[in-house]
Amino acid sequence: MADYYKRLGVEKDSDADTIKKAYRKLAMEYHPDRNSSPDAEENFKRVTEAYEVLRDPEQRQLYDRFGEAGIKRSAGGGPAGGFGGFDFADAFEVFMREFGGMGFGDIFGGRASRTSGPRRGGDLKLRLKVSLEEAARGVERGVKIKVLDSCSRCGGSGAEPGTAPERCGTCNGAGEVRQVQRSMLGQFVSVRPCPDCGGAGERILSPCSECSGEGRVRIDRTVQLQVPAGVSTDDYLKLSGRGNAGRGGGPRGDVLVLVEVESDPRFQRVGDDLVYNLAVTMSQAALGADIEVPTIIDGNAMLKIPQGIQSGQALRLRGRGMPRLRDSGRGDQVVRVLVWTPTSLTREERDLLEQLREVESEPPEPDTEEPGFWERVKRAFTA
Ligand SMILES: [Zn+2]
Ligand SMILES: [Zn+2]
Incomplete structure (x- = not known):
């Protein structure tokens, strides 16, 4: 047998005020608009059913003496031991009767107010492609958008000047209609915008000739976007209050700009660092060299290749990487030096290399000399 006191977590001798408070707390917790767990609706229904009996002194007395059988509703006639036809629509009705006038409608999106009255306009989302160089410098761009403006x-209002909208008879101005469907799983209540007024709660008999009754018109506008230096792909720019106008005088939505930084064939971005691959000859690697390398926004920079550099070794041009978006300073340009082995040789090159082979020393055995060299080889293969 269902214990309504237990369901609300109150004592058998609790007063009406305590019962109401207990119900309110549980109903808020289980309300399907706030609680997405699968049994939230069932729990909401159960606590509401219990409350509906215990709040009424006569029903409560009958329940105390005869249990559920004493308060079985005549209407509905649900399955034995079930809820006697008490369904979610009933539960919701009880909840709104008790708390609907206390601002809870707003918390739950207000079933009725959700579809009528002023509403915030939609956000406009757009993508903006910038080059890696633009992302490094920061860039200002004018972008054309199609935005809804108040007519x-x-x-x-959507009504032709001199006329006024009329309250919708289908939904009585509520802007929504409820439908109760019965299925094997029980009653299913759906709330949908009123088909006759589209959720506005009122109907326009003489639509405005400019906007056809929509109250808003779509216009082309150019917005200026300030893309800050250091942005990355998937960063958002937000222009608050620059999106679509709301219905019925509601506030404007936002313009959200999703940034996409295009890849650059020269540089690979790793966080705030830029990796640049530099091929050097065998003799440059062995003897050392000064080589010009491009940077993203500082022109060419002179890079000193130390003598004896190994293939795969990285050198840093400090502060020549991407600006830090949320911090000062810039990352580095990491130059990865790759020793290029010639694939075809001139006669002279062949002669010189053959002479070199006669006199050059052997490369190191693994893990003997040159530990730095072998460390780098290991890292290159595990990275
Ligand atoms: Zn309507
Ligand atoms: Zn208009």
Whole structure:
């Protein structure tokens, strides 16, 4: 047998005020608009059913004496031991009757107010492609958007000037209609925008000739975007209040700009660092050299290749990488030096290399000399 006191977590001799408070707390917890767990609706229904009996002194007395059988509703006639036809629609009705006038409608998106009255306009989302160099410098861009503006002819009401909208008879101005469907799983209540007024709660008999009754018109506008230096792909720019105008005088939405930084054939971005691959000849690697390398925004930089550099070794040009978006300073340009072995030789090169072979020393055995060299080889293969 269902214990309604237990369901609400109250004592058998609790007063009406305590019961109401207990119900309110549980209903708020289980309300399907706030609680997405699968049994939230069932729990909401159960605590509401219990409350509905215990709040009424007569029902409560019957329940105390005869249990559920004493308060079985005549209407509905649910399955034996079930809820006697008490379904979610009933539960919701009880909840709104008790708390609907206390601002809880707003917390839950207000079933009725959700579809009528002023509403915030939609956000506009757009993608913006910038080159890696633009991302490094920062860039200002004018971007064309199609945005909904309040109609100036009707002032956003949607009604032809001189006429007024009329309350919708289908939904009585609520803007929504409820449908109860019965299925094997029980009753299913769906709430949907009123088909006759589209959720506005009122109908426009003489639509504005400019906006056809929508109250808003789509216009082309150019917005200036300030892309800060250091942005990365998937960073967002947000222009607050620059999106679509709201219905019925509601606030404007935002413009959200999703940045996409195009890849650059020269540089590979790793966080705030830029990796540049530099091929050097065998003699440059052995003897050392000064080589010009391109940077992202500082022109060419002179890089000193130390003598004896190994293939794969990295050199850093400090502060020549990407600006840090949320910090000062810039990352580094990492120059990865790769020793290029010639694939075809001139006669002279062949002669010189053969002479070199006669006199050059052997490369090191693994893990003997040149530990730095073998460390780097290991790292190159595990990276
Ligand atoms: Zn208009
Ligand atoms: Zn309607």
